[in-house]
Amino acid sequence: MADDHGRFVWYELITTNIECAKNFYPRVLGWGTQAVSMPSMAYCLFTLGESSVSGLMSLPAGADKIGAKPRWIGYVGVDDVDATAALINQLGGAVHVPPTNFYNFSRFAVVADPQTASFGLISWLTPVQLLQAAPNIPGRVAWHELLAADREKALAFYGSLFGWQKAEARVGPRGTYQFFSAGEQTIGGIVTKPRTVSMPSWVYYFNVGDIDAAVKRVKIGGGQVVEGPIEVPGGSWIIQCLDPQGALFALVGKRRYKAIVRLTPVAPRDPSDFRFGLPKRARGMYSTRATVSPVRRRGRLQIDRPAPRRGIRSRSSSRTDRY
Secondary structure, eight states, rough: GGGGGGGGEEEEEEOEEEHHHHHHHHHHHOOOOEEOOOSSSEEEEEEETTTEEEEEEEEOGGGGGGGGOOOEEEEEEOOOOHHHHHHHHHTEEEEEEEEEEEETEEEEEEOTTTTTEEEEEEEESSSOBBBBOOOTTSSSSSEEEEEEESSSHHHHHHHHHHOOOEEEEETTTEEEEEEEEEEEEEEEEEEETTTOOOSSSEEEEEEOOOHHHHHHHHHTTTTTEEEEEEEEETTEEEEEEEEETEEEEEEEEOOSSOOEEEEEOOOOOOGGOOSSOOOOOOOEEEEEEEEEOOEETTTTEEEEEOOOOOOOOEEEEEEEOOO
């Protein structure tokens, strides 16, 4: 469909244990599941109400032997999958799965940009009812983030491929977080990856209502929180997680309680480590650290406010200094 061209329209989890994923993600994100009858493979849909959010399938047999691991992949809608795949080759990218029909539903390809970050292309063969990315709606995709080897070269590639354009940029002492737009809508950000991240990759953020409750659900379900919670512009908080099979995903949501922000003398942080749009700003020799300590007194829930230590400034607020 013309309105889908150049936008992420579908997401898929490729995993080593479908049954485990069918238990984990509905627990964390409130999704339903719907089995899809396929002659030669097991396929499942994650749903929100009557609409599909994403797909779920097994990692192909033998794929682990060539280094393939459980992962989320996002598909960008295009008018012509074959022509776009050919253009990717011309621009220095790679085509891992050539254009293929998925029964009578769609035509797709799995590709990689010149820096090896993988993503998908898709065009629909029959009309479908999908829930596209939208902020602040629990269960929906909120944001698309590319950890690139070279931010400027990555943006030039995707601009030539999909027409993505630079939007706002957040500049820090050691790098820039570049927002990008498809048409008039800002849909994600690109940042040069920190050295601790081995490979360029796309990270997909899903909305939750309460980030602290989501942390608990991830851990109870057997997943891991590998980063966060970290505050981002607009008052939301993010975490990055691994599901029980090791697939990376991220969550974004509000915090139920106000945070106590303490300014502590530390070295400035590298903005390349930030996620979802450079969350905070370190001014001078200080960085912000937020803690929450809810206690129940006289039948009411209150926030414990520790007294400031001598020689260190403190304040109690839900607002932090940030880019």
